[in-house]
Amino acid sequence: MVPILEVQSLKKIFTKADGSAHTAVDGISFDLRAGEIFSFLGPNGAGKSTTINMITTQLSPSGGMIKIEGQDIRENPALARQKIGIVAQHNNLDRGLTALENLVFHGKYFGMGTAEAEERAHSLLEDFGLSDWKDDYVKSFSGGMAQRLKIARAIMHRPKLLFLDEPTTGLDPAYREILWKHVLTLNKKNHTTVFLTTHYMEEPQRFSDRVAIYNAGKIKAIGTIEELRELVPTANIIYLTLDQIPSGFEQFLQNDSAIRQVVKNDQKSLTIYPEDHKQALNKIINLVDKHNVTLENIQLSSTSLEDIYISLTDNKEGEKNNGTNANIN
Template sequence: MSKILEVKNLVKKFVKANGDIHTAVNDISFYLEEGEIFSFLGPNGAGKSTTINMITTQLSITSGEILIDGESIVNNPIAARQKIGVVAQHNNLDRGLSAFENLVYHGKYFGMTQSAAESKAHELLRDFGLADWKDDYVKSFSGGMAQRLKIARAIMHEPKLLFLDEPTTGLDPAYRKILWQHVLRLNKENNTTVFLTTHYMEEPERFSDRIAVYNTGEIKAIGTLAELRKLVPSESIIYVTLDKIPLGLEFRLSKFQTIKNVVKKDEKTLTVYPHDSKKALNEILSYLDDSQLKLENIQLSHTTLDDIFIHLTTENKGA
């Protein structure tokens, strides 16, 4: 299987208003194989969109190299753009055109004939619930309508490499399903490679071939879901929610022989990685009762992608 995208030692630095240098992307390297669905996950502000903007030629590179189909995007950005489709987070639709015109213009730009572009535009407007607004200017569209049109435009020309930057934000479940029907069809029938960022963890968990976890400008881990699960301390996790977590509780619980590690998930919840889940559960309940701490909820579950994400992106791993 050939590599459709190669990112080598990519760096992006910005100069802040006070003159300080901010490194948004810090020497990252990865690749995408042709035909795979690849998820790039990280917290808000981690640098995901900055990375996508560089790969899709919308933002200059500080240093490093990006190859699409073996060709540098710096040396030939036009060739790179001909192979990609992008659903960006910001609204980059042409506000001076109608929904139908946005799609047809986009299709013709990528080499579709007038009749083929019009036919495809009608199909996508119908699928994404926009047929009744096909002649309306997009400046009048709600955020959800604009998001659906951005998705339709990105897949109009059936790109070789499709970038989806939080594509389902603002979409209801029905349109999320339609999006994935189109994306999976392109992936299966056209061998389209998909680069996804999302905060809906069930999407990469269900659809991705490989996943990268990204934080503070760096890739923390990359691999299949099965490979990433091995990076978490245990296969089972206990969530303990209190009305308030007293200072040092995670340290005290981590000393139990039945527990491997404890991480403070938020101000009220602890994530506990047990050696023995049943014994740890009983010990935790007994300790909380003896300490007269108010328990709001306790839950035992198998490790999910959400757990992996929190484990790899949480700076404070406990004492």
């Protein structure tokens, strides 16, 4: 089956004010399967929005190829835009129009007749809990209401592929849950493929079928959460905080057979990947007593998406041991 989206060796280079070049997207390749929720997880400034802007024809690539349903988007950009919906980071609703008018205008732009556009708009406003505000100008909307209307507008023309670029940034937890309820309904009921960019770890961990770890314009790894867990040293992690880390403490732990890897976070804390977490905990406590330092905190947890992300982007030794740019299928 042809992927709904194929990206090959995609690159974007910007010229800075001083004339030097900045590579925002550095030759990335990936694909999306129809009906999945796929996430780009990375910090602000990693190149996520630049990638979406190229895929959605808003920005010309410096190199590489993008295909939607097997067709190069450069051959027919207008057709590509008919297949995609975009919820941008910023509020790009027309503030001079009402909620209903925003949706109807969008529908007509994509070829709907007036009657069809109005019927579709009323239905979506009902679905997103905005019917009571259909005749209100969107400049009066709260952030959560505006985000719901942006999603409604993005799916007015029934796109096959929905792009959500940091859709819940700045929203309180209640509105974030409401938005995700609507997105999951679109995905499950209408089989809409969803491409999410976010820096919130919990969103891809809860909702995504696959996650791409993205940093500094490069994809570090792609896979399900369980597949990505295989790229970190162990299934469990111990977080240790002392009043100070004494000389030789870190190396002593690293040489112990119950511990696979030790990462020094700062002058007081360590991240420890145990081979046997029960033995490792006992040896850590004994070592703390031996060095007569104060144990401020010790925590054992299963590997989370945040741990995976840190291991693949910040932990240089982890990158050397586990590899980067891993694509798990």
